[in-house]
Structures are given as C-alpha cells and as structure tokens.
Amino acid sequence: MPELPDLEIFAVNLEKRFKNKTLEKLEVIVPKRLNVSETELKEALEGHQLQAVLREGKTMQLHFGGGNVLGLHLMLHGEIRLVEKDDQVKFRIIEFHFKGDNSFALTDFQKMATPTLNPEPSEVPDALSKDFTITYLKELLSKKKIQIKTLLMDQHLIRGIGNTYADxxxxxxxxxxxSIAKAIPEKKVKDLYQGIEEVLRKEIMQLTRAIPDSFNAEVKDFLKIHNPDLKHSPTGHEIKIDKIGGRKTYYTDEQVQYNL
DNA sequence: TAGAATGTTACAGG
DNA sequence: CCCTGTAACATTCT
Structure with missing residues (x-):
C-alpha cells in the first residue's frame, strides 16, 4: 500500500521496535512468495540479530547479523502487523518470531507482498538518493512521450513514487x-525536480510526528490533493478526478498541461 | 452493492 | 527490438 514517505517511517519505527533482537524462528506460511527455498531462508536468518531496517525504493530491507538482508515489498495491500502472544493474524506470508515474545508478520490478503533474500542492488535512482540528479531527470523526460504521471510512477525509471505522491x-x-514528459519546458523540469524532494521530505517530517510508532498506519491528513475527502485544493480550486493508467488521478485546473 | 484500493508485471499492439 | 497502454492478481471496505 505505501509509498516512499510511509515506508521511510515504517522502516524507522520497525527498527526502533526490533533492533538488536534475535530472530529465534522464522515461520513461512506462503513459500511460493520466496526467491529461495524455505530452508535456505531460515538458515540465512534464524539465530541472527536484526541490525537495521532501511528503506530502498518501495521496499524495506531488514539487515541481519551474518550479513544477510531480507527485502520486503508490500505491494498494494501488504502490511507489517505486530503479532501478540497466542494471536492469529490473517493473511500471513511470513512471520518473524524474536526472542522474548516479540513477533511481527508480513501479511497481504492478495498474497502479493514479497520477501526477497539478498535482493540485487538496483541501478535505478531512488527519488531521495544522491544519484537522482536534475541531469538524470531532464534526460529522462526528454526521451519519453508518456504522460508525466506515468513516468513518475514507473519504478524502472525512478524508485519510490506511487499514485498518491505523483498527484x-x-x-x-x-x-x-x-502533460507529455518531453513537452515539459526545461525550466519546469527544474521545478519538478525540486518539488519531488520537497513534497516527499515534508511528508516524511509530518509523518514522523504523526505516527512515531506505527508500521502500518495509513495517514491521509497531510495530503492536499489525492484525498477523496477533499473538494478543493488549498488555493480553493475544485479538485477533479480522472483516470490515468487505470488509476485514480486527482488534479486541478491550476496545473498547466504541456503537449507536443 | 459494485467498484475502488498509496503496486507490479505480462502481454498485446504499434 | 523498442515503446506504450491495459488487464489481472484476491480480498476488503465503503
């Protein structure tokens, strides 16, 4: 479900809660979702401490002692859920049992959330990483005839932005x-570049305060446009709803459409 | 109650 | 082969 800002917070909070705890037992409920065998995964992780949780694009990476990393992709509906003692959580993919009755599960009613042992480092720049440069964005846009929203959401081009934050x-x-990507004037591409960082970083700051402990909350409070409860933008313009790539898109007529 | 849901990917058509 | 757009995935919630 979540995008970059949400995952950033979830990763921090998950680390806060489970850092330095030893993974006693890893329970695999849906082995089909793994990129390695159940045995291989357990051997790699069981008995090791969770050292860090970092966000990478739209994934979280659990770094364990012993040098192994488990990437978790939540896809559209995946969640990290705390599991209380003797509790049964629905739709589990895998469950992590730490020493001292501390457990959490990766769940997904659509069974699409994906754990990946030692994921390959990606060549694609993360929207908040140093290698996402203005030069990269300009060059990318100049080559593409697709709509700008589709481009922003394409994880093979930029990692981390989804349907909500694209809007x-x-x-x-x-x-x-x-707007068609290559029709956007260079000056506006610079605004876009700065806007990406501004919007994402501000949202991370606000979420940090709003959900200091959660690793699954869905907070819409700070969204200005992509929120069905809103009728007008902060500047008083009517929010319009349309579809791009089968996805709901929220926008106003304050936004200039650039065409070829 | 039918449709939408903060995602990804296989596939079709140009 | 490259580029782009669409449908499907399974279940819940409104």
Whole structure:
C-alpha cells in the first residue's frame, strides 16, 4: 500500500521496535512468495540479530547479523502487523518470531507482498538518493512521450513514487498529470525536480510526528490533493478526478498541461 | 452493492 | 527490438 514517505517511517519505527533482537524462528506460511527455498531462508536468518531496517525504493530491507538482508515489498495491500502472544493474524506470508515474545508478520490478503533474500542492488535512482540528479531527470523526460504521471510512477525509471505522491508532486509544481514528459519546458523540469524532494521530505517530517510508532498506519491528513475527502485544493480550486493508467488521478485546473 | 484500493508485471499492439 | 497502454492478481471496505 505505501509509498516512499510511509515506508521511510515504517522502516524507522520497525527498527526502533526490533533492533538488536534475535530472530529465534522464522515461520513461512506462503513459500511460493520466496526467491529461495524455505530452508535456505531460515538458515540465512534464524539465530541472527536484526541490525537495521532501511528503506530502498518501495521496499524495506531488514539487515541481519551474518550479513544477510531480507527485502520486503508490500505491494498494494501488504502490511507489517505486530503479532501478540497466542494471536492469529490473517493473511500471513511470513512471520518473524524474536526472542522474548516479540513477533511481527508480513501479511497481504492478495498474497502479493514479497520477501526477497539478498535482493540485487538496483541501478535505478531512488527519488531521495544522491544519484537522482536534475541531469538524470531532464534526460529522462526528454526521451519519453508518456504522460508525466506515468513516468513518475514507473519504478524502472525512478524508485519510490506511487499514485498518491505523483498527484501531490504534480499539483505542488502546477504541472498537469496529463502533460507529455518531453513537452515539459526545461525550466519546469527544474521545478519538478525540486518539488519531488520537497513534497516527499515534508511528508516524511509530518509523518514522523504523526505516527512515531506505527508500521502500518495509513495517514491521509497531510495530503492536499489525492484525498477523496477533499473538494478543493488549498488555493480553493475544485479538485477533479480522472483516470490515468487505470488509476485514480486527482488534479486541478491550476496545473498547466504541456503537449507536443 | 459494485467498484475502488498509496503496486507490479505480462502481454498485446504499434 | 523498442515503446506504450491495459488487464489481472484476491480480498476488503465503503
């Protein structure tokens, strides 16, 4: 479900709660989702401490002692759920049992959330990483004839932005989501570049305060556009709803549409 | 109650 | 082969 800002917070909070705890037992409920055998996964992780939880694109990476990393992708509906003693959580994919009755599970009613042992490092820049540069964005846009929103959401091009924050970023920069990428003037591409970082970082700051402990809350409080409860943008313009790539898209007529 | 849901990918068509 | 757009995945919630 979540995008970059949410996952950033979840990773921090998960680390806060489970750092330095030893993984006593790993329970695999849906082995089909693994990239290695159940045995291999258990051998790699069981008995080791959780040293860090980091966000990478739309995944969280659990770093364990022994040098192994487990990537977790939540996909559309996946969640990290705390499991209380003797509690049965629905839709589990895998469950982590730490020493001292501390457990959490990766769940997904759609069974699509994916644990990956030692994921390959990606070549694609994360939206908040140093290698996501203005030069990279300019070059990328100049080559693409697709709508800008589709481009922002393509994880093979930029990692971390999804349906919600694509809308937020595009409203923030006053660019219509229907704009064709290569038609956007260079000056506006710079706004877009800055807007991506501004919107994401501000959201991370606000979520940090709002959910200091949660690793699954869905907080819509700070969204300005992509929120069905809102009728108007902060500047008083009517929010319109349309579809791009089968996905709901929120925008206003404050946003300029650039076409070829 | 039918449709939408903060995602990804296989596949079709150009 | 490259580029782009669409449908499907399974279940819950409104």
């Amino acid at each position: 937020e970023i595009l409203w923030h920069t006053r660019i219509s989501p229907f």
